[in-house]
Amino acid sequence: MQVNKDAAVVLLSGGQDSTTALGWAKQQFKTVSAISFDYGQRHRVELACATRIAARAEVPHRILDLSLLSTLSHNAMIQDSVIEINEENGLPTTFVPGRNLLFVTLAAAAVYQSKTPNIVIGVSQVDYSGYPDCRGNTIKSLQETLRLGMDFPFVIHTPLIYFDKKKTVELAVKLDVLDWLADSHTCYEGKRPPCGECPACQLRAKGFQAAGIPDPLLR
């Protein structure tokens, strides 16, 4: 089967990492598109952010309905509950079980017919809140599953996998996409301008501070 090696799809959540991953993909591949998922996330502002970022990047963007995900589990990303560590599994209550597995699999299904092998996701196993589906071994295993299950040479690219937030900010500068981050969304409280106090806001602020660069979102 023919493979369009110059084509990639980017999983664009509207957050800082996926926005930077989109900038990376634009530099690596000739044909780039972006895909986002509406999974009933509390902060629908993310999807509007993703749309604006895709427009800045001048890439086609589609939002797929995955509202089913919100019916499968209770967590702080979807329902209005407290962000804390779940004592049973040691993971934050923001963990959505199966989310990245579904996202990557659906993205692969969506680009299969256009013979696009490259799937780009901005996960990091450094500043990753302990989510097991952000780890390199999960991604490697999923890549193998997709290759076998669709008999197509998918490659899952994780340009930020070993990056902390400081390095992610520095990469955005290097790729000349820092401005795009003005449209990215991070705050767990769903606030714009961001609350500055939730764990996500604090992690983001720490990264910009360490890189010595002002956050364009706060300008």
Ligand SMILES: [Zn+2]
């Ligand atoms: Zn916040």
